[in-house]
Amino acid sequence: MHSNVSLKDEKVRNSPAMDGTKRPIVALESTVISHGLPYPQNLELAREMEQIVRQHGAEPRTVAVINGELRAGLSPQELERLATSQHVRKVSRRDLPVVVARRLDGATTVATTMWIASQHGIEVFATGGIGGVHRGAGNDISADLQELAQTPAIVVCAGAKAILDLPATLEYLETFGVTVVGYGTEEFPAFYSRSSGLPVDVRCDSAGEVAAIWRARRELALPGGLLVTVPIPVEAEIPAAEIEPAIEQAVAEAETRGLRSAEVTPFLLSRIGALTGQRSLHANLALLRNNARVASEIAVALCGESVTAAG
Ligand code: PSU
Ligand code: MN
Numbered sequence: 001m002h003s004n005v006s007l008k009d010e011k012v013r014n015s016p017a018m019d020g021t022k023r024p025i026v027a028l029e030s031t032v033i034s035h036g037l038p039y040p041q042n043l044e045l046a047r048e049m050e051q052i053v054r055q056h057g058a059e060p061r062t063v064a065v066i067n068g069e070l071r072a073g074l075s076p077q078e079l080e081r082l083a084t085s086q087h088v089r090k091v092s093r094r095d096l097p098v099v100v101a102r103r104l105d106g107a108t109t110v111a112t113t114m115w116i117a118s119q120h121g122i123e124v125f126a127t128g129g130i131g132g133v134h135r136g137a138g139n140d141i142s143a144d145l146q147e148l149a150q151t152p153a154i155v156v157c158a159g160a161k162a163i164l165d166l167p168a169t170l171e172y173l174e175t176f177g178v179t180v181v182g183y184g185t186e187e188f189p190a191f192y193s194r195s196s197g198l199p200v201d202v203r204c205d206s207a208g209e210v211a212a213i214w215r216a217r218r219e220l221a222l223p224g225g226l227l228v229t230v231p232i233p234v235e236a237e238i239p240a241a242e243i244e245p246a247i248e249q250a251v252a253e254a255e256t257r258g259l260r261s262a263e264v265t266p267f268l269l270s271r272i273g274a275l276t277g278q279r280s281l282h283a284n285l286a287l288l289r290n291n292a293r294v295a296s297e298i299a300v301a302l303c304g305e306s307v308t309a310a311g
Contacts, residue, residue, distance in 0.1 A: 024058035024299035026292070027072060027117035027125040027153075033062075033079070034088040034107035035266045036128065037284065038273070043083035045285055047076075049126070049292040056296030061122060063113045065091055068103030072120040082107055090262055092143045110155060111147035114225060123214070123302060124154045126295035128288050129191045130227070131265060132160045132169030135251055140264055141172065148225045149176035154214055156295040158287040159189035159196065159229045162240065163247050163268040166196050173227065179217070181210060183230040183294060192238040192283050194231035204228075207297035214302065230294050236286035238279060246275040 033046045050060035061072040064082055074082070082088055082105070091099055091106035093115065099106040108116060110130050117125050131142025148155065160169055170188060173180055180188065182200035190196040204210045214226055231237075250271035259267050273280055 022303045024296065024303045025122045025124070026053045026058045026060055026295045026299050027113055027120075027122045028053070028060055028062040028292070029110060029113040029125070029127040030062060030064040030082050030107040031090050031109045031113075032128050032288070033082050034085075035090050036269055038281070039083055041281060041285065043080060045288055046079050046083060049288060052289055052292040053126075053296045056293055056300065058124075058296040058299045060292075061117070061120070063108050063116045063125075065096075065099045065104070065106035065108065065112075067105065068100045070096075070100070070116045070119065072116060072122060081105065090266065092262065093147065094143070095262075109142075110144040110157075111142070114144075114147045114151045114153040114155060118151050118153050123152065124156065124295050124299040126156045126288075126291045128158060128284060128291065129161050130155065130157050130159075132164040132166070133172055134264065135163070135165045136255065138260075140261075142265070145169070145172050145176065145178075148173065148178045148227055150224050152218075152223070153225045154210065154228055154295075154298060155225055156183075156228045156230060156291045156298065158191050158232050158291060161191040161247075161269075161272075162193070162196070162243065163251060163265075163272065166190060166198055170198055176224070177222065178224055179213065179226055181213065181226065181228045183210070183228055185229070185231050187231075189229050189231040190240060191287070192232065192243045192280060193240040194234070194237050195240070200229060207294070207301040210298050211301040211304070214298075228294070228298070230287075230291055232283060232287040233290050236283045238276070238283050243272070243276065243280070246272050246280075249275060 033042045053060035062074045063072050089106045092109045093111045131144040134140035180200045182203045187195045188198040250268045
């Protein structure tokens with residue numbers, strides 16, 4: 001049904017209506033489906049996240065590149081293709097023109113999901129973890145961070161995995177003017193673990209508080225996004241001390257193999273998955289569901305600003 005929808009058509013469809021009202025819409029990422037989780041859990045999770053967004057009063061739009069088209073909103077068949085095909089490229093910003101020119105399928109990272117979402121007029125986006133500054137002296141910095149600096153989107157995540165250099169990641173975000181919100185926390189969450197020992201810029205305890213900061217950012221005409229970090233639910237948390245040995249081993253293996261560029265993150269993710277087994281998978285799924293819920297609440301709160309209360 002959506003297969004011939006161009007970016008332009010979708011953009012019109014997702015824009016605020018002529019009467020000034022807006023519908024709450026939440027963009028969802030696809031690299032986590034194609035490259036971040038194993039089959040069949042990836043497909044189940046992708047469907048479940050869309051369902052959670054609907055249950056919370058918003059409309060889901062999973063973002064991806066299908067046959068070279070930038071899409072926000074996929075058919076069930078397309079979602080399945082992303083979850084099962086071996087020919088889906090991981091698409092960061094620099095890969096976008098390539099997949100478009102060659103009419104390829106691409107799973108979008110946080111960076112490209114933000115960009116495509118904003119092109120479609122969508123302001124809120126839920127994912128698992130963002131990329132960041134990698135450990136070691138390899139100068140590997142995810143394009144996600146620059147995207148947060150320049151593209152207007154609220155990115156709801158569980159922080160970043162400790163596969164990264166978290167202090168350096170936060171310094172980078174500060175340098176480029178990205179506000180980091182802790183949702184119900186004063187600490188930057190470390191994906192599997194609720195705490196990292198590193199402070200966020202501001203704590204928010206409700207979707208309304210996040211919406212107020214986003215609105216102020218808009219009024220000030222500040223470029224870039226807002227990073228909302230939500231700690232993993234308590235029952236799914238893996239304490240830092242337990243996950244750290246697996247992280248260290250995975251990082252060391254990546255170095256030994258001389259991995260570079262886009263292959264580093266997927267390798268680290270899959271090695272940690274293998275080393276920690278079902279536990280990390282369970283944690284990953286739990287935080288993704290939770291982030292879909294929080295993002296929906298923020299999208300609903302943001303819509304409340306331009307419509308009179310419907311009761
Ligand atoms: N971190 C995770 N899970 C993920 C990713 C990162 O815990 O699935 C994915 C996201 O799509 C993120 C991308 O945008 O990896 C970052 O890749 P790179 O470091 O190559 O920029
Ligand atoms: Mn990288």
